[in-house]
Amino acid sequence: MVKGMKAKKCVICNARKGKRFCVKENEFICSRCCGLIRDPQLCPNDCLFLSSLAEKKEVGELPLYKVLMTTPKGSRSIVIAREKENGRLQFISVLVDEWKMGLKDCFGEQDISKKDFNRLIARQPHYVDADINKCKEIIKRGILVAETLGLKIPREFRELKHILGDLDKVEVTGSLYKCFECGKGDLPDEIVELIKEVTLHDVAAGVCGTEDETMIFFVCDKCRGEKEEVEKGVEVIEEEVE
Template identity: 25%
Template sequence: MSRCVYCNQRKGKRSCPALTGLICSQCCGEHRLTRITCPPDCDYLDTGSDYQQKRLGEQFAPVRRELYRQLSVAGGEKAAALFNLIEVVTFGYFHDRRDGQDAEVFAAIQALRRTLSPLHVPSAPMPVFAERLKKEYDTFVKQQPQQITDAGSAPEILDRALALLTEFSGQDFQSRRFLNGMIGYVKTFHPEIAEHLTKQHEAGRIVLPGQLTPPPEPPHVHGPECHHHHH
């Protein structure tokens, strides 16, 4: 039989243009775009990433629910609103980018945490997504300061978020597990929000959690009274 050109163990079933040979579906799914430089016109990219996002979205749902529970206990609705903002900005920025990596999201959350610290001394320029997240946070605080956690409480909230997200992402520096899980979660369980955020991103507008869902839906996709995240 033709062995997979990547693992050389399982049977190769798919033609891989990047590796010019047959690859097994498991290696294709796990390593595409991270360890394998796939050409953008590969037939397996779209179908594979949609399936993978849905599967990881279902795995991410209980992790996300636990995170919101912890955040609500630590800082109530305002703490949950801060992570909601991170999710919204992350989805808008990465939902159509195949080259995004979890490390970019973590670096942005860490950068935001540093800028909110009283001891912060600005150093090197921030990465692009970190700049975007900081800008969106500043805008939200300016427009709706009573709805989101303040700079004093934010570092602890961001630490909790980072711990859970790192655990979900795994040890691989080039992982996309969190991004695929979060994007897959929104697309699978909240397709109307996914569509709304995609349109907003295309229009280049600032996205705020208060604008997440059109009335009569509640303004946030979280909170003890809301059943959105109990899937």
């Protein structure tokens, strides 16, 4: 911007002041929108802001400080933190609804002290240490579910996803939704379609996360068979007792 010139609104969001000249848009845009649309494949090599993008992508290679996940099934909160050279952290926290909506929410910090980070984590008693690859798989599937349903990926996720590391190499196979019991077994196509239908209905009704949300629970053939075996065993024991 030329000194003394009043900044106009960003041509993309039309909300914040446009202080960065975008060669691709041929207009001034805000720093947030710049971060969202900036892409080495599309932006000119002489773009002044591509270097900062490269720096962000390198964050995914920083040493892991913590990889955490909540234990309750269905709705998983995943936290991945990496330690910077100065000892401070960057972290991303992702909420994934495994049973219905997929990737649902996200927040994080680009720069936070270990003390403040640990204090933040202590507020959630259900976090346990987790495997980074397992977390990436859950997040990748969450993205696929949300995109399949046509749900919006949180803006914060786009800004912080570099902290996760490379997701391109993470393979998501099998049915869109997995068994609600074991989290691994595939579900039949008709069940997957039913889950999608129920989810979109609840989203449209605005009842997700409320008492009015439709409660569903589907299991794979293996888990169903194991449950039936247990029930038969209980019946036999009850008969012997009688």
